[in-house]
Amino acid sequence: MVTISSFLEMGGYGAYIWPCYGISAILMIAIYVTSVRTLKENRAILNSLEKDTMQPFNPPNSVNPEQQN
Amino acid sequence: MAMIEKYANPNRFLRIARPLIPWIGGITLLCLGIGLYLALFVSPADYQQGESVRIIYVHVPAAWMAMFCYTSLVISAGVGLIWKHPVAEIAARETASIGAIFTFLALLTGSLWGKPMWGTWWVWDARLTSMLVLLFLYIGFMALNSAFDNAQRGAKASAILAMVGFINIPIIKFSVDWWNTLHQPASVIRMDGPSIHSSMLIPLLLMAVGYSFFYLWVLLIRMDSAITAGKIRTLRQRHAQA
Numbered sequence: 206m207v208t209i210s211s212f213l214e215m216g217g218y219g220a221y222i223w224p225c226y227g228i229s230a231i232l233m234i235a236i237y238v239t240s241v242r243t244l245k246e247n248r249a250i251l252n253s254l255e256k257d258t259m260q261p262f263n264p265p266n267s268v269n270p271e272q273q274n
Numbered sequence: 275m276a277m278i279e280k281y282a283n284p285n286r287f288l289r290i291a292r293p294l295i296p297w298i299g300g301i302t303l304l305c306l307g308i309g310l311y312l313a314l315f316v317s318p319a320d321y322q323q324g325e326s327v328r329i330i331y332v333h334v335p336a337a338w339m340a341m342f343c344y345t346s347l348v349i350s351a352g353v354g355l356i357w358k359h360p361v362a363e364i365a366a367r368e369t370a371s372i373g374a375i376f377t378f379l380a381l382l383t384g385s386l387w388g389k390p391m392w393g394t395w396w397v398w399d400a401r402l403t404s405m406l407v408l409l410f411l412y413i414g415f416m417a418l419n420s421a422f423d424n425a426q427r428g429a430k431a432s433a434i435l436a437m438v439g440f441i442n443i444p445i446i447k448f449s450v451d452w453w454n455t456l457h458q459p460a461s462v463i464r465m466d467g468p469s470i471h472s473s474m475l476i477p478l479l480l481m482a483v484g485y486s487f488f489y490l491w492v493l494l495i496r497m498d499s500a501i502t503a504g505k506i507r508t509l510r511q512r513h514a515q516a
Binding site: 215 | 310314319324325326328329332333336371372375378379382383386387389390488491492495496498499502503505506509510513
Protein backbone atom coordinates (compact mmCIF):
# COMPACT_ATOMS: atom_id res chain seq x y z
CA MET A 206 0.00 0.00 0.00
CA VAL A 207 1.58 3.22 -1.18
CA THR A 208 -0.76 5.44 0.85
CA ILE A 209 0.03 3.80 4.19
CA SER A 210 3.77 3.88 3.64
CA SER A 211 3.66 7.50 2.50
CA PHE A 212 1.52 8.33 5.53
CA LEU A 213 4.05 6.67 7.85
CA GLU A 214 6.88 8.46 6.05
CA MET A 215 5.34 11.87 6.86
CA GLY A 216 7.23 13.70 4.13
CA GLY A 217 10.56 12.41 5.45
CA TYR A 218 9.85 13.44 9.05
CA GLY A 219 8.32 10.13 10.19
CA ALA A 220 11.45 9.25 12.17
CA TYR A 221 10.85 12.35 14.31
CA ILE A 222 7.04 12.51 14.39
CA TRP A 223 6.21 8.92 15.35
CA PRO A 224 8.59 8.72 18.34
CA CYS A 225 6.95 11.95 19.62
CA TYR A 226 3.46 10.46 19.44
CA GLY A 227 4.60 7.00 20.52
CA ILE A 228 6.55 8.01 23.63
CA SER A 229 3.81 10.49 24.65
CA ALA A 230 1.23 7.68 24.39
CA ILE A 231 3.40 5.14 26.21
CA LEU A 232 4.18 7.43 29.16
CA MET A 233 0.60 8.68 29.53
CA ILE A 234 -0.85 5.16 29.36
CA ALA A 235 1.83 3.96 31.79
CA ILE A 236 1.02 6.55 34.46
CA TYR A 237 -2.70 5.87 34.05
CA VAL A 238 -2.30 2.08 34.34
CA THR A 239 0.04 2.22 37.34
CA SER A 240 -2.25 4.73 39.10
CA VAL A 241 -5.33 2.53 38.61
CA ARG A 242 -3.42 -0.59 39.68
CA THR A 243 -2.17 1.07 42.88
CA LEU A 244 -5.68 2.29 43.68
CA LYS A 245 -7.10 -1.22 43.28
CA GLU A 246 -4.35 -2.72 45.45
CA ASN A 247 -4.86 -0.11 48.17
CA ARG A 248 -8.62 -0.63 48.14
CA ALA A 249 -8.17 -4.39 48.50
CA ILE A 250 -5.78 -3.95 51.44
CA LEU A 251 -8.13 -1.46 53.14
CA ASN A 252 -11.10 -3.79 52.65
CA SER A 253 -9.31 -6.72 54.26
CA LEU A 254 -8.10 -4.53 57.14
CA GLU A 255 -11.61 -3.21 57.69
CA LYS A 256 -12.97 -6.76 57.65
CA ASP A 257 -10.57 -7.54 60.52
CA THR A 258 -11.82 -4.66 62.60
CA MET A 259 -15.42 -5.19 61.40
CA GLN A 260 -16.08 -1.49 60.93
CA PRO A 261 -15.40 0.99 58.15
CA PHE A 262 -12.59 3.29 59.04
CA ASN A 263 -12.80 7.07 58.92
CA PRO A 264 -10.00 9.37 60.02
CA PRO A 265 -10.47 11.03 63.43
CA ASN A 266 -11.04 14.48 61.92
CA SER A 267 -13.91 13.29 59.75
CA VAL A 268 -17.59 12.84 60.32
CA ASN A 269 -19.07 9.43 59.61
CA PRO A 270 -21.81 9.93 57.01
CA GLU A 271 -24.10 7.50 58.86
CA GLN A 272 -23.79 9.44 62.10
CA GLN A 273 -24.47 12.77 60.43
CA ASN A 274 -28.24 12.34 60.23
CA MET B 275 -12.65 29.91 53.39
CA ALA B 276 -15.68 27.78 54.16
CA MET B 277 -15.23 26.13 50.80
CA ILE B 278 -11.55 25.37 51.46
CA GLU B 279 -12.45 23.76 54.80
CA LYS B 280 -15.29 21.82 53.28
CA TYR B 281 -12.98 19.82 51.01
CA ALA B 282 -10.32 19.33 53.69
CA ASN B 283 -12.21 16.22 54.80
CA PRO B 284 -10.80 13.37 52.67
CA ASN B 285 -14.00 11.32 52.83
CA ARG B 286 -16.18 14.19 51.69
CA PHE B 287 -13.67 14.92 48.93
CA LEU B 288 -13.83 11.31 47.73
CA ARG B 289 -17.63 11.26 47.82
CA ILE B 290 -17.66 14.16 45.39
CA ALA B 291 -14.65 13.12 43.28
CA ARG B 292 -15.37 9.42 42.72
CA PRO B 293 -18.55 9.79 40.61
CA LEU B 294 -16.77 12.39 38.43
CA ILE B 295 -13.84 10.13 37.48
CA PRO B 296 -15.57 8.13 34.67
CA TRP B 297 -17.01 11.31 33.12
CA ILE B 298 -13.62 13.03 33.15
CA GLY B 299 -12.11 9.90 31.59
CA GLY B 300 -14.75 9.93 28.85
CA ILE B 301 -14.14 13.60 27.99
CA THR B 302 -10.37 12.91 27.93
CA LEU B 303 -10.70 10.05 25.44
CA LEU B 304 -13.18 11.95 23.27
CA CYS B 305 -10.98 15.07 23.01
CA LEU B 306 -7.78 13.09 22.43
CA GLY B 307 -9.50 10.81 19.89
CA ILE B 308 -10.89 13.64 17.75
CA GLY B 309 -7.74 15.71 18.36
CA LEU B 310 -5.44 12.93 17.14
CA TYR B 311 -7.58 12.29 14.06
CA LEU B 312 -7.53 15.98 13.09
CA ALA B 313 -3.83 16.29 13.96
CA LEU B 314 -2.66 13.33 11.89
CA PHE B 315 -5.16 13.15 9.01
CA VAL B 316 -6.96 16.46 8.53
CA SER B 317 -4.64 19.32 9.50
CA PRO B 318 -2.36 20.54 6.70
CA ALA B 319 1.43 20.40 6.48
CA ASP B 320 3.15 23.70 7.22
CA TYR B 321 4.46 25.68 4.25
CA GLN B 322 7.83 26.09 5.97
CA GLN B 323 8.14 23.09 8.28
CA GLY B 324 6.35 20.50 6.14
CA GLU B 325 4.87 17.50 7.94
CA SER B 326 7.16 17.98 10.94
CA VAL B 327 4.73 20.64 12.19
CA ARG B 328 2.50 17.79 13.39
CA ILE B 329 4.81 17.47 16.41
CA ILE B 330 3.15 20.68 17.66
CA TYR B 331 0.02 18.71 18.63
CA VAL B 332 1.85 16.71 21.28
CA HIS B 333 4.64 19.18 22.09
CA VAL B 334 2.68 22.34 22.90
CA PRO B 335 -0.06 20.69 25.05
CA ALA B 336 2.66 18.89 27.06
CA ALA B 337 4.53 22.17 27.57
CA TRP B 338 1.35 24.02 28.58
CA MET B 339 0.46 21.24 31.03
CA ALA B 340 4.00 21.28 32.45
CA MET B 341 3.45 24.93 33.43
CA PHE B 342 -0.21 24.49 34.40
CA CYS B 343 0.57 21.52 36.67
CA TYR B 344 3.37 23.46 38.36
CA THR B 345 1.03 26.39 38.98
CA SER B 346 -1.62 24.13 40.48
CA LEU B 347 1.11 22.34 42.49
CA VAL B 348 2.19 25.69 43.99
CA ILE B 349 -1.41 26.67 44.80
CA SER B 350 -2.16 23.25 46.39
CA ALA B 351 1.11 23.19 48.31
CA GLY B 352 0.46 26.78 49.48
CA VAL B 353 -3.06 25.93 50.69
CA GLY B 354 -1.64 22.86 52.43
CA LEU B 355 1.08 24.94 54.09
CA ILE B 356 -1.17 27.78 55.28
CA TRP B 357 -4.36 25.93 56.25
CA LYS B 358 -2.87 22.48 57.04
CA HIS B 359 -5.26 21.14 54.43
CA PRO B 360 -4.61 17.36 54.02
CA VAL B 361 -6.36 17.01 50.65
CA ALA B 362 -4.40 19.97 49.22
CA GLU B 363 -1.12 18.39 50.34
CA ILE B 364 -2.07 15.16 48.60
CA ALA B 365 -3.09 17.10 45.46
CA ALA B 366 0.31 18.83 45.38
CA ARG B 367 2.19 15.56 45.75
CA GLU B 368 0.22 13.71 43.07
CA THR B 369 0.31 16.69 40.69
CA ALA B 370 4.12 16.62 40.86
CA SER B 371 4.35 13.11 39.35
CA ILE B 372 2.01 13.98 36.48
CA GLY B 373 3.60 17.40 35.87
CA ALA B 374 7.08 15.89 35.75
CA ILE B 375 5.95 13.51 32.99
CA PHE B 376 4.45 16.36 30.96
CA THR B 377 7.68 18.36 31.38
CA PHE B 378 9.77 15.41 30.25
CA LEU B 379 7.47 14.93 27.23
CA ALA B 380 7.72 18.63 26.32
CA LEU B 381 11.53 18.44 26.42
CA LEU B 382 11.67 15.16 24.51
CA THR B 383 9.22 16.10 21.74
CA GLY B 384 10.94 19.50 21.54
CA SER B 385 14.26 17.77 21.01
CA LEU B 386 12.77 15.52 18.31
CA TRP B 387 11.36 18.63 16.63
CA GLY B 388 14.56 20.63 17.04
CA LYS B 389 16.75 18.11 15.24
CA PRO B 390 15.07 18.42 11.79
CA MET B 391 14.17 22.12 12.15
CA TRP B 392 17.19 23.65 13.90
CA GLY B 393 19.74 20.93 13.11
CA THR B 394 20.35 20.15 16.79
CA TRP B 395 18.77 18.03 19.53
CA TRP B 396 19.51 20.55 22.24
CA VAL B 397 20.68 24.11 22.69
CA TRP B 398 21.29 25.97 25.98
CA ASP B 399 18.95 28.83 25.24
CA ALA B 400 16.50 30.52 27.58
CA ARG B 401 13.31 28.58 26.75
CA LEU B 402 14.92 25.14 26.74
CA THR B 403 17.04 25.76 29.81
CA SER B 404 14.15 27.15 31.85
CA MET B 405 12.06 24.09 30.91
CA LEU B 406 14.90 21.84 32.10
CA VAL B 407 14.98 23.81 35.36
CA LEU B 408 11.23 23.13 35.67
CA LEU B 409 11.88 19.38 35.40
CA PHE B 410 14.50 19.66 38.17
CA LEU B 411 12.03 21.64 40.31
CA TYR B 412 9.49 18.82 39.99
CA ILE B 413 12.13 16.22 40.85
CA GLY B 414 13.39 18.34 43.76
CA PHE B 415 9.83 18.76 45.07
CA MET B 416 9.18 15.01 44.96
CA ALA B 417 12.52 14.16 46.58
CA LEU B 418 12.08 16.72 49.38
CA ASN B 419 8.44 15.75 49.93
CA SER B 420 9.39 12.15 50.68
CA ALA B 421 12.73 12.87 52.37
CA PHE B 422 11.42 13.13 55.94
CA ASP B 423 10.14 10.44 58.29
CA ASN B 424 7.57 13.01 59.36
CA ALA B 425 5.27 13.54 56.34
CA GLN B 426 4.21 16.96 57.68
CA ARG B 427 7.77 18.25 57.57
CA GLY B 428 8.24 16.89 54.06
CA ALA B 429 5.09 18.65 52.89
CA LYS B 430 6.23 21.91 54.50
CA ALA B 431 9.78 21.89 53.12
CA SER B 432 8.70 20.90 49.61
CA ALA B 433 5.92 23.52 49.61
CA ILE B 434 8.49 26.24 50.30
CA LEU B 435 10.74 24.93 47.51
CA ALA B 436 7.77 24.89 45.11
CA MET B 437 6.80 28.47 45.97
CA VAL B 438 10.34 29.81 45.50
CA GLY B 439 10.58 27.91 42.21
CA PHE B 440 7.40 29.53 40.89
CA ILE B 441 9.55 32.44 39.67
CA ASN B 442 10.56 30.07 36.85
CA ILE B 443 7.05 29.99 35.36
CA PRO B 444 6.97 33.62 34.06
CA ILE B 445 10.58 33.13 32.99
CA ILE B 446 9.53 30.17 30.79
CA LYS B 447 6.54 32.06 29.36
CA PHE B 448 8.43 35.25 28.47
CA SER B 449 11.84 33.69 27.73
CA VAL B 450 11.14 33.84 24.00
CA ASP B 451 10.49 37.60 24.25
CA TRP B 452 13.21 38.53 26.73
CA TRP B 453 16.13 36.70 25.17
CA ASN B 454 17.30 35.83 21.69
CA THR B 455 16.35 32.20 21.30
CA LEU B 456 16.00 29.56 18.65
CA HIS B 457 12.56 28.72 19.99
CA GLN B 458 9.74 30.37 18.09
CA PRO B 459 7.66 33.00 19.95
CA ALA B 460 4.12 32.38 21.18
CA SER B 461 1.60 31.84 18.42
CA VAL B 462 -1.56 31.00 20.41
CA ILE B 463 -1.54 32.81 23.76
CA ARG B 464 -0.70 36.38 22.69
CA MET B 465 -2.22 39.82 23.10
CA ASP B 466 -3.45 40.16 19.51
CA GLY B 467 -5.00 36.70 19.28
CA PRO B 468 -3.68 33.44 17.84
CA SER B 469 -1.55 33.75 14.72
CA ILE B 470 -2.03 30.20 13.47
CA HIS B 471 -4.76 29.05 11.11
CA SER B 472 -7.87 27.40 12.52
CA SER B 473 -7.06 24.14 10.67
CA MET B 474 -4.11 23.82 13.04
CA LEU B 475 -5.50 25.73 16.02
CA ILE B 476 -8.60 23.53 16.47
CA PRO B 477 -6.71 20.20 16.74
CA LEU B 478 -4.13 21.90 18.96
CA LEU B 479 -6.79 23.20 21.35
CA LEU B 480 -8.61 19.84 21.35
CA MET B 481 -5.39 18.08 22.29
CA ALA B 482 -4.75 20.70 24.99
CA VAL B 483 -8.23 20.20 26.47
CA GLY B 484 -7.68 16.42 26.27
CA TYR B 485 -4.35 16.76 28.10
CA SER B 486 -5.99 18.95 30.78
CA PHE B 487 -8.74 16.41 31.40
CA PHE B 488 -6.16 13.62 31.38
CA TYR B 489 -4.34 15.44 34.19
CA LEU B 490 -7.56 15.77 36.17
CA TRP B 491 -8.47 12.12 35.52
CA VAL B 492 -5.14 10.67 36.68
CA LEU B 493 -4.93 13.21 39.53
CA LEU B 494 -8.28 12.13 41.03
CA ILE B 495 -7.38 8.44 40.70
CA ARG B 496 -4.02 9.03 42.39
CA MET B 497 -5.57 11.18 45.14
CA ASP B 498 -8.14 8.46 45.84
CA SER B 499 -5.27 6.00 46.04
CA ALA B 500 -3.22 8.26 48.36
CA ILE B 501 -6.18 8.86 50.71
CA THR B 502 -6.81 5.09 50.82
CA ALA B 503 -3.10 4.51 51.59
CA GLY B 504 -3.38 7.03 54.44
CA LYS B 505 -6.31 5.11 55.95
CA ILE B 506 -4.31 1.87 55.67
CA ARG B 507 -1.39 3.46 57.54
CA THR B 508 -3.63 4.76 60.33
CA LEU B 509 -5.44 1.41 60.69
CA ARG B 510 -2.13 -0.47 60.88
CA GLN B 511 -0.84 1.91 63.55
CA ARG B 512 -4.01 1.33 65.50
CA HIS B 513 -3.57 -2.44 65.15
CA ALA B 514 0.01 -2.14 66.35
CA GLN B 515 -1.03 -0.10 69.37
CA ALA B 516 -3.89 -2.47 70.28
